[in-house]
Amino acid sequence: MMWKWLGALLLFPVQMVYLVVKAAVCLVLPPKLRDLSQENVLVTGGGRGIGRHLAREFARRGARKIILWGRTEKCLKETTEEIRLMGTECHYFICDVGNREEVYRQAKAVREKVGDITILVNNAAVVHGKSLMDSDDDALLKSQHINTLGQFWTTKAFLPRMLELQNGHIVCLNSVLALSAIPGAIDYCTSKASSFAFMESLTLGLLDCPGVNATTVLPFHTSTEMFQGMRIRFPSLFPPLKPETVARRTVEAVQTNQAFLLLPWTMHVLVILKRPPHSGTLRPVGSVCSHQLMFENHSPPGST
Numbered sequence: 001m002m003w004k005w006l007g008a009l010l011l012f013p014v015q016m017v018y019l020v021v022k023a024a025v026c027l028v029l030p031p032k033l034r035d036l037s038q039e040n041v042l043v044t045g046g047g048r049g050i051g052r053h054l055a056r057e058f059a060r061r062g063a064r065k066i067i068l069w070g071r072t073e074k075c076l077k078e079t080t081e082e083i084r085l086m087g088t089e090c091h092y093f094i095c096d097v098g099n100r101e102e103v104y105r106q107a108k109a110v111r112e113k114v115g116d117i118t119i120l121v122n123n124a125a126v127v128h129g130k131s132l133m134d135s136d137d138d139a140l141l142k143s144q145h146i147n148t149l150g151q152f153w154t155t156k157a158f159l160p161r162m163l164e165l166q167n168g169h170i171v172c173l174n175s176v177l178a179l180s181a182i183p184g185a186i187d188y189c190t191s192k193a194s195s196f197a198f199m200e201s202l203t204l205g206l207l208d209c210p211g212v213n214a215t216t217v218l219p220f221h222t223s224t225e226m227f228q229g230m231r232i233r234f235p236s237l238f239p240p241l242k243p244e245t246v247a248r249r250t251v252e253a254v255q256t257n258q259a260f261l262l263l264p265w266t267m268h269v270l271v272i273l274k275r276p277p278h279s280g281t282l283r284p285v286g287s288v289c290s291h292q293l294m295f296e297n298h299s300p301p302g303s304t
């Protein structure tokens with residue numbers, strides 16, 4: 001018993017050195033990209049916005065089949081046609097991810113019509129964009145149903161088969177607002193913080209599941225319809241991201257199996273400002289600092 005402990009104690013520094021050297025080598029060498037040619041990718045909210053760019057990026061990088069989910073047939077159809085023109089098999093299904101029965105029904109339809117999903121991208125979301133007291137109760141509920149619970153249902157629908165195949169990846173398009181909330185979008189910030197906890201828990205749980213991984217992407221303000229009209233302090237210091245950049249970095253993160261990705265990298269300042277408190281006052285101070293640094297009070301137009 002004592003020898004076992006002694007062995008473990010001696011091995012620990014060796015393992016630490018190995019991990020540090022491995023991390024340093026990985027930093028220098030270009031990362032090995034996962035081949036997507038056998039992967040069937042489902043993107044929720046894939047008809048427009050970042051979702052459409054994600055569909056294009058997965059197709060461009062050789063994914064086998066792309067499946068789009070959303071509520072608006074017109075944009076789903078347009079994106080499907082565009083992806084087919086790129087030479088990739090693409091299908092769309094009308095599905096409101098906030099509706100649990102519909103998610104399970106359409107997941108079954110996808111399996112029967114297209115096959116197993118090996119990469120699930122939880123991208124669909126809405127923002128009501130008001131303060132708590134100005135918000136309609138149903139609109140508050142809707143954001144939680146779509147942005148947070150929707151991921152419970154889609155993940156429950158597709159994860160079991162990924163575990164059986166020992167091949168799968170769950171991706172979540174989250175937001176920096178999960179880490180640093182702003183006033184005037186209380187529904188959205190709450191749903192994204194909750195979704196972040198969901199992904200953290202899922203990612204840790206998957207550490208014991210060979211071949212199945214997770215990626216959470218936390219982008220800053222991105223120029224799509226979602227936050228049109230949002231005012232940023234110092235816009236030249238914090239310009240909005242392009243949706244194509246978010247899509248490209250997301251697919252790269254999947255291909256390199258990165259668990260968490262903050263976009264742009266300067267957002268790491270938020271993480272530092274919002275480090276867990278040593279005293280009771282540090283956390284609120286961190287929130288206020290990051291808010292004062294970047295965001296004006298705003299009310300996005302909302303897309304609910």
Ligand SMILES: NC(=O)c1ccc[n+]([C@@H]2O[C@H](COP(=O)([O-])OP(=O)(O)OC[C@H]3O[C@@H](n4cnc5c(N)ncnc54)[C@H](OP(=O)(O)O)[C@@H]3O)[C@@H](O)[C@H]2O)c1
Pocket residue numbers: 044045046047048049050051069070071072073075095096097098122123124125126146173174175176218219220221222223224225226227303
């Ligand atoms: N734009 C930003 O500044 C920003 C920043 C950080 C993170 N993000 C995140 O990135 C993701 C994509 O945002 P975006 O900027 O592309 O927003 P967007 O342009 O408003 O697009 C939202 C997408 O979600 C779909 N959707 C909404 N409700 C749905 C539902 N109940 N069921 C199925 N699909 C639904 C929409 O399609 P239908 O309307 O057809 O259903 C649409 O395709 C979101 O998770 C968002 O939170 C965005």
